[in-house]
């Protein structure tokens with residue numbers, strides 16, 4: 001017996017579309033189907049903690065998890081546009097599997113060991129921004 005994989009929306013023999021290939025490359029996240037071994041949100045987050053992975057949580061789920069207790073910090077990316085405070089990171093919530101933009105905004109957490117490799121410290125970012133502002137000639141500020 002041989003198994004033939006047929007693209008979902010295309011005709012037989014046409015192959016997979018780019019969209020379908022990208023969708024197949026996505027990690028499914030935590031297993032919620034009882035047929036294949038259900039994983040609770042707590043189990044899944046604990047698993048990610050042990051592997052020192054980045055954890056994305058929505059506004060509803062992040063109040064249930066103490067990141068300091070597990071050696072994690074909020075991911076900070078300076079936003080020069082000023083639209084966000086720099087702590088906002090949207091994606092699929094690791095606990096409830098909903099898109100965080102629809103759940104009131106998401107936050108990413110990075111382990112303390114990986115923090116310096118991935119993020120800039122907010123205090124350092126603020127100091128750099130103020131130093132750059134002071135270095136800027138007054139003519140540039142008036143014209144632009």
Ligand SMILES: [Zn+2]
Nearest residue numbers: 058061093096
């Ligand atoms: Zn959530």
